[in-house]
Structures are given as C-alpha cells and as structure tokens.
Amino acid sequence: MPAWADFVSAAERPEPTVFRIRGGERSEGDVLERLRTQGFETRSLEGMPGFHQVEKGPGPISATPEHWLGMIYVQQASTGVAAPVLGPRPGERVLDMCSAPGGKTTHMSDLMDDSGCLVASEISENRIRGLLGNVYRLGHTNVLVVAGDGRTFPEGARFDRVLVDAPCSGEGTLRRRGGQAPDQSESFRRYVTGAQRALLERAVGLTRPGGTVLYVTCTFAPEENEAIVSDALQRLPVELEPLSLPVPHAPGLTAFGGQSYDPRLEGAARIYPQHFDSGGLFLARLRKIDDGSVLPSGADHGRAGWCPVPTQVPGEEIEEDVDGRMRTGVAEIVERFGITVDLTRTRWLFRGGRAWLHTLDEWPLSTWAPGDWRAISTGFRAIDFDSQGRARPTNDFLRWLGAEVGDRVVDLSREDLERLLRREAVGTEMDDRGPIALRYSGDVIGRGAITVDGLKSEIPKARAADLSRGLGGVDGA
Secondary structure, X not given: OOOHXXXXXXXXXXXXXXXXXXXXXXXXXXXXXXXXXXXXXXXXXXXXXXXXXXXXXXXXXXXXXXXXXXXXXXXXXXXXXXXHHHOOOOOOEEEEOOOOOOHHHHHHHHHXXXXXXXXEEEOOHHHHHHHHHHHHHHOOOOEXXXXXXXXXXXXXXXXXXXXXXXXXXXXXXXXXXXXXXXXXXXHHHXXXXXXXXXXXXXXXXXEEEEEEEEEEEOOOOHHXXXXXXXXXXXXXXXXXXXXXXXXXXXXXXXXXXXXXXXXXXXXXXXEOHHHHOOXXXXXXXXXXXXXXXXXXXXXXXXXXXXXXXXXXXXXXXXXOOHHHHHHHHHHHHHHHHOOOOOHHHOEEEEEOOXXXXXXXXXXXXXXXXXXXXXXXXXXXXXXXXXXXXXXXXXXXXXXXXXXXXXXXXXXXXXXXXXXXXXXXXXXXXXXXXXXXXXXXXXXXXXXXXXXXXXXXXXXXXXXXXXXXXXXXOOOOO
16 A cells, blocks of 8 residues: 555544535525534545534534534545546436445535436445434435435436445555554455445446446455445446546556456546545546447437326325325415425425425336335425315425525524524514414524413424534533
C-alpha cells in the first residue's frame, strides 16, 4: 500500500465530523450562517459541493435544530464521492440496492432535484427504520423505499443507473475503532464475497443498455473489490469506465498477493484515510453494453416495465372516489392553512387510509412479480383523515411546506416550545379548535392542536426528544 506511514497516522486519528447541506430552498450560505451563530466553525471540502467539515463547535452538529429540520445530513466525506460518480440526473430511474441508512440515497435524490424515481432497497428491517427516518426528515419526495434482498431484486423494469453499495468487511471504517480493522472470520469473508458477486450481477441485469452501475465498498480488501469487478468484466456485459475523481485517491489494483486482476481495474479508485482525512472507499463504475436481451415487441429498453403511479396501491382493497377524497383533503388544507404553493402540481397516492405526497414520474411496481419484497413508502405520508373524514396535515407535510403556511400558525417562544416538548399544554388566544402549525424562530416545526386545555404539541415523542436536545438539553422524555 502506498504511503504506509501516512496511512497509519491517519487511521489512528479520530475522524472529523463532516456534513452535507440539503439542496432546496435554503441557501448554503443561510444554513452555514445559522450554524455560525450557534458557535460552529466549518470549512468547505474542496471538490465536494455542499460538504463541510466541522472545525469547532459547542456540541454535536447532529444535535442542532438544522439537523432536526433536515437542512443537513452528517455523512462521512469519502462516501460523499459516490453519488456524483454515479451521476443521477433529474427525471431518471435509479436504483440503490443496499440503501440504509440513506446517506447516498438522499444525496442522489438531491442531485435528481426530487424528480424521476429513486428506488431505495434494503434487506434489513431494522435498518429500514433509519432509512425512512432520514428520507422523511430531509423531505425527499421521489424516493420509493422497498424492503427486499438485492440479490433477488424483482425483474421487469430497467434502470438508468444502479448503485451497489455492497456489504463488506468494513476495513475502511477502522478510524471508528482507533485504527483497528474489524476482525472478520473466514466464513464471513466467503459469505460476503458471494453476496457481493450476486448483487453486482443482479444490478447489471437490471440496468438498461448504456446505463451505469457503480460498485462501492468501504473496505480495502482486493478480494472484495478488484476481484469482484474483474470477475464481472469477464462474465457480464459491462465495460469499466475509468474514474477521474475531484478528490485525492489512488488507482485500483491490477495485482495483489500473487493474484492478477483485469488490467482495466487501474481505472477504478481507492480512497485511503490520508487522502482527505476521511474513511476508506473503493469505487468502480461500469457501463452496461447491449446484451441482446429480448423485450416485448415495440418496447423501449429504457422504459420497459415502467408505468404511471396509480392513485391507490395495487393489492389494497379498492376504495370508491379516492381521487375526489384526496382532492377534497388537499383543498381543505390549502384553504385552512393559507397554503401559497400550488399543490395541484404534486402527486398523491392513497394508502392505508392516508394520502402520501410524492413526485415520482413513474414506478415499476405494477410489473414486479410477487416475491420476497414489499413496498414500504412512496414519498412521505402527508395527510391523515380523522374519524369524521376531515383532513389533517402530518408533521412531515407541515415542515415540508415551511414558509408556504400562511394561516393557523402559532409562533412559539422558547419557553412555550420547551413546555410543549415536555407534553404540557400552553395558553393561546386562538379558540378555533383543531390542528395548527407550530413555528419557532421562523421555522415551521410540526403540528399542534388547539384543545379545550389549550395548545398542545402533536410532534411524535421521539422526535420531540431529539428537538429538545437540539435546543440545549431540555428533557422531552
């Protein structure tokens, strides 16, 4: 390994905290200024737009209101290279085969301007919870979350781009362990290389001719990196595209420990801890060539298997006049909360008695055969209906609307917010009972309700506790 002394020195140092600023209406300068007024000193990372390193701060940046509101995502610098290398564009169909906890998924959604369709697949039910939390917190509307094993991911639709962020031995995370790489058994290594090979093969099969597959791991082990890609170059209809990254890196290996790999692997990239004070990463970008596969007569390789998103989830009991019910619900909220944005341009999906807001142009669900997968969410849940059929905006919807909320919004003092987060009621001059929007320091933070006892918070308990910590340690339990 080159620069061994530099590698060891970097590996033994604690890794700095890096965060990515969410794209959208908030300007990067505005977010940085908000952090600066709280005592954070940061610097931008060269070659990585939107990424900043914390130089100094009063506490964890993950405990700030900006993080709670979804303005920032704490993300290891090296992993921030992957999404731009894959290069998803607005309107494309993209698959993230191993997506939790969502750093690369949400980064790709940003690059896609929340358009097209980004399918985020994850096999672990426990990790899906974290993925959903991050997608909802950041308010991404073009993400379709699917539970399932990427090795048996349903066929029937071709993607423009596929990310294989493969499970691995995790040697690149050694800085989290004081410079010690994880001690993995030989049986684990045999299992993981088999899984990596199967994931990459499935990814290539799901990619349209001319499309892109990015294979990524956070390990240094050649048997999990160059060996896997070398095998794919020999067996599968792909070509390796040489990488030229905007950050320091080393080329891929063409030989190691007596093993030789496809010479084209020199065009892959290895990121070591000393390159820009981050973790380790391996990246190889592949271009799918025409494999001669037969599609139905007249089908387009890029559009086969894709169809418009219906207003109800296939397989659920059909409810009458769902379109009318959702239109009425949206109109109710627009009128009651004085919404100034045109919500008729958004798309809506009725599922489980609730309306989900999304911006998917199309989806592949209608062509996927039943199997060991299930759709979890499309965009985010935006409207609930009470027992009398009245529409109620969710916390995520109100935060997503933000400054577009003009009516039925209560501005909170610090003291009142702290009381609400402790599940206490506070006095209010408003007497029109029902749901209202809560706003603090100019930010809509969620939903409250005017009740006979006064104003109460309807922010979920766990989220309230997180916000309390971000405000400076108020006990929200």
